[in-house]
Amino acid sequence: MPLITYRDALNQALREEMQRDPKVFLMGEEVGVYQGAYKVSRGLLQEFGDRRVIDTPITEEGFTGVGVGAAMVGLRPVIEMMTWNFSMLAMDQIINSAAKMLYMSGGQFRIPIVLRGPGGAAHQLAAQHSQSLESWFAHVPGLKVVAPSTPYDAKGLLKAAIRDDDPVIFCEGETLYGSKGEVPDGDYVVPIGVADVKREGTDVTIVAWSKMVSVAVKAADTLAAEGISCEIIDPRTLRPLDEAPIIASVQKTNRCVVVEEGWEYSGIGAQLAYLIHRDAFSDLDAPVTRVTGADVPMPYAKNLEHLATPSAARVVEAVKQVLYID
Amino acid sequence: MASRVVMPKLSDTMEEGKILRWLKQEGDKVETGQTLAEVETDKATVEMEAYTNGVIRKLVASPGDTIKIGATIAVIGSPDEDISALLESAAPPPAAQARPVPTAMPIRATAPPQVVSHDAATNRALRASPLALRMAAEAGVDLNALQGSGPQGRVIKRDIEAAIAKASASQASAAPAQPVGDVQEIVLSSMRRTIAKRLVQSKAPVPHFYLTVDVAADRLWDAYRALREENYPISLNDVIIKASASALKRHPEVNASFAGDHVKQYSRVHIGLAVALEDGLITPVIRDADSKSLADIAEEVRELVDRARNRRLQPHEYTGATFSISNLGMMGIEEFSAIINPPEAAILAVGALREVPVVEGGQVKIGRRMKMTLSVDHRVADGAQGARFLATLKRMLENPLLIG
């Protein structure tokens, strides 16, 4: 299987879906001539022309609304958020229009839209450019939220998202774009709502998604050297959440650490902890423990940024804590 | 480093102990081995020793308090170190009667909120992970007897696993009442194993059978009278102990215990003597009774019984018997059967010595007779084996010169 980047995997998915269905178009800031702020849309303007690859003014609320309207009458827009930080401007269209249209219209208007773009911290981008906001969207009924961690998952899930008839929030990882993995040429789909066991293990369950999977893997490697076996589960879809494999894993290992790049308060991990307490309470030998971003706006200084971001070392610490190892 | 003094487990069946009095006060220096307190267990009043050197920083429990095993009753440390963390997790008195005993099952079923209360000042919180609670319930482990190794003494999976491992080890070896001595293990025949299994099913936990003999005790009585006239302070019971020990030496199949998949036979003979207390029963042990003189046995029995009645026996003095004798003769009981004291395999119930008309050489004479009933664990021995032991014993008692 070819080894390609996460960026190119997404590019393949876009290209293949645009070839497959003329109703699919890509819209956003700098997606065309500039070839994408993160070059995910490289070459698409050349292949599909400016009818289907559309540069917009900096009008997040505006062009998101344009996308939702187009979706109401049957088009399948893929809207690029340059980063999810800017989606705040489009929140009204996402939450009040896209997520509610089908319900409000009594099932008459589906919104088959994909809103995609990178999230999370990169390197010293400071407070307004470093946020992981997937829990915001996961809160909202009517939205689906996807956050792939590997090139394989990225391609398969983006194709699934484009074919899905509901609004999908597709969270990419800004620092994942250059990461490489095996991706088959041609068509395949990773279904939305299906988790994946990234590593099997016996002593502790680590739940992580997007960028945090690699942090978990790094921690698991360190722990393996100490004889501790970690099972890493990547939910891949955060809403709807594939609960069963997580519960089954915790029933096996009796403990769970959730690694989340975003803030702790009201994060996805809080929901996971609740689910585990609900369904695997008598299997727990330790409280579900969370490793999250620090509860502060992201600082700019490199050293502070490190402190504020989940690290493999902190995951190792948390695993030892739930294993009662000092 | 300061450490907690917890209510120790001072008997196999003990669940809680009552502090009778403290022999050291707060501020006193203590050394390992020194007596800290007198504790009344279900079996005895026991002197509790210190396991560490230091200064008594805090007496958590007061005289009269009844405390669960494992709960903190005092803190020993250096004079000025901070012991607040230890005190926080300490168990304040009085525990037992004040609240329902928090066992695993009720917690899962009804979860009375005070059981898991964090208010350490007024409540001993039982801390256990949900998994530990479930495992304990399934395995029948008493959570209260465990000292958790998790944060704040939380009982966690590994603590339950350790307890289960320990329990099965002690079941296998019958600890802590395990007699010390040379042990010969006899592999169970498949028939024996089947018998063991079947009999347990029919009468759990120990399948008893009973053998009774009537001992012609005329010579025994004469010998006893003669010694008494010499002011020799022995009792008939002492003689029975000595004779039983000698007989057991010859019939080790009764001096044994059942250990699940095998039988342990003991080469040393430790006789437990049931002693009635006002409110119960205790069995002080005469160790190596077979090799002790009658006089030694007599003196040891006197001393042990005395202390037993005053509840001053140490645990090692009433555990570890290989065979027991219960004598209700002095209470006028003619004949009875006793219940085996596990893990022992047999117990001898001795009835009263009675005068009966006997025909001897065509004449009616006054004879002395004494009935003895042997209860035997059928998993360990069969009727014939028990009968042979009983025959030897009877012969010895009828001819006291054979004893020894």
Place this chain on the structure above:
Amino acid sequence: MDRPATLSKEAHVELLRKLLLGRRFEERCAEMYALQKIGGFCHLAIGQEAVSVGAMSTLEPDDYIFCSYRDHVHAIVKGSDPGRVMAELFGRDTGLSHGKGGSMHLFDADHGILGGHAIVGAHIPLATGVAFATKYESRPQVVLCFFGEAAVNIGAFHESLNMAALWKLPCVYIVENNRYGMGTSIERASAIYDVAQRACAYDMASETVDGMDVLAVRESVGRAVALARRESKPTLIEARCYRFMGHSMSDPVHGHYRTKEEVEEQKLKDPVRRYFQQLSSQGIIDQAGLEQLNAEVRTIVDAAVEFADASPEPPASALYEDVYSEPYGPYTRSQP
């Protein structure tokens, strides 16, 4: 309080000195970025200095400014210590925001600098709000709000201009029209080419000015500031300029969206050189004078880098500081 229309010789030299300081500072930033002393996004204003220098030359020290992420020169010209600006870019404790803001978020309350903001257009309502407040309290200050031409497509721009005109707020909106967003030209993003015309919709005063000419900017903004201060009325000023560098330090100079030739052609209009030539033709300064000025500002920039380099990183304890105005005890125990 209007500035005299004709400047003294010293005032001209001072304007030139500011242009040079801005230019040399930005060049040094590029170097420091390459050396990885500066992280994150770093947007330079090389080519656009005349807008900020000219505009702010009309201000009193306690007037306010807002700007986008392209904010280094604005901060220095408004009065921030170059050392503290550089320290902020280095992520050091001595920086304007103690290393927590970085390049895109320069704030300096002592000099009326109310921030670099990194969400395009999001600061336009903020500036409008500050103008509302100065009027409400009858204070004399005016607000300058700088943003790029691409920001005029943001809804918040329109909402703000409407309110400023409606309520007559003392705010001057200055569009630094460098023709491009990141890589989208104004022609491809805006239905109206003349940005200043946007003001018509709100019946607001507007001007279009050559943003490469520091004196022209100064005059135009001077009128707007006077209108704001005297009559409390807003103005929209479109300053047509050009950036000589890529959008940020992560971008190439021209990329796919503009040609090398276009950039070279624009460089002929370099506002710094142009102003020097103007002054030297009037005999106000000669080449030697320029060199002396350059040496002066280089010393300042060198000292700034030295200061930043020698400054400590913020302490770990700073992580939880300034989240709230009260000392912040994180509400959970699991924080590091």
